[in-house]
Amino acid sequence: MGRAPCCEKMGVKRGPWTPEEDQILINYINLYGHGNWRALPKQAGLLRCGKSCRLRWINYLRPDIKRGNFSREEEDTIINLHEMLGNRWSAIAARLPGRTDNEIKNVWNTHLKKRLKPNDNKRQTKDIKKKQAPMNFLSPVVTAAIMPGSPPESSSEVSTVTTSENNSNMCTTKIETHADRVSEIDENFWSEVLSADNSSIGSDPQLCHHYFPSSPLSKLEAANGYGSNLYDTDANMDFWYNLFARVGDLSELPEI
DNA sequence: AAATAGCTCAACCGCGGCTAA
């Protein structure tokens, strides 16, 4: 059975929004919010379907929208995130404050895709190096635990073994890269991660779950629930990316 | 100046996920 159309085609206006319609929508949402998009147009007195109203608000009228051209930093962020996430525009947008998924999708399709094409390989190498840069928001102790030596030369050299032990409140995680490159990370490591500054950390728990289903975090979570706190608070993509880049080949990150 | 090709981006479409009945 097919789904009913989102709105009746008869009597519903389509196409570009007029300033008057914008104002009506803004006024209504400012007064009553947007609990029910489907009911909104009727209540606000707009001859639009709810979907159209939602789109207009999300992509254009929201007060926190950043207008104007993308900075070089924003473009680089999009490129990096796209490399990891693919066409998950909303996930990418979540990490670019003030930018919408639609806008990012447009920028990617019109500019960035073309820009990347000629020297894709060079770009990827550069980006991977960038991702493996030291994490300044962590202490030298933790950084050293994550980055015990130079990065592995090739994926074939890397073996990943992750274990976690739970002795009441004590939690120890071993990350082995080569057999001769073993780091022990004690509970101070995780405490430090938990207390890391939000502004520098950001959050993307979903991404961590996607990328690192068998990560130390997941194992910790299974062992004593410690990891679940991390997911709920400061799961930082770059941080985890760097961490697990140490224990596995970047190119072997699981597909989302 | 006119025609046309290329580009941009707001808006639409259809699908899948989620949830309540």
Place this chain on the structure above:
DNA sequence: ATTAGCCGCGGTTGAGCTATT
């Protein structure tokens, strides 16, 4: 367990703008 409705997402479209011929 099934169905219906809503929301959000990603892909696509097309009007309007700009550059080129």
